[in-house]
Amino acid sequence: MSLVRRCSRTACGRPAVATLTYVYADSTAVLGPLATYAEPHCYDLCAEHSERLTAPRGWEVVRLSDGSAPSRPSGDDLEALANAVREAARPPERRAEAWGAPRKESGGAPGQGGPATGETRRGHLRVLRSPDS
Incomplete structure (x- = not known):
């Protein structure tokens, strides 16, 4: 039986599609494909929350793509x-x-x-x- 990981945001029960990690030394938030395993200090986000993600002032958001998602047709x-x-x-x-x-x-x-x-x-x-x- 496989369990679906849920979004880490409070009161959100949607399935997670991305994992958020912070690199404090570089003031960077890294949003990438859903990690294989739930890791401490990482946050799993649903599609809506990953699209609306913002970082604190002075921080950079890096969005990584795994290449497996279909690209939007031109x-x-x-x-x-x-x-x-x-x-x-x-x-x-x-x-x-x-x-x-x-x-x-x-x-x-x-x-x-x-x-x-x-x-x-x-x-x-x-x-x-x-x-x-």
């Missing part, structure tokens, strides 16, 4: 994804036209994707048609 990523979904939703004859192929399903160059392989590609995204379609 506008370019979201636009490319939307374009790939729109392309996959087009009727096959319109997809062929978008690839510069004639109206009949004559296909594109080998390895380039397109109507012959059932692959639609836009930028770094690729949408594969279901074998059933």
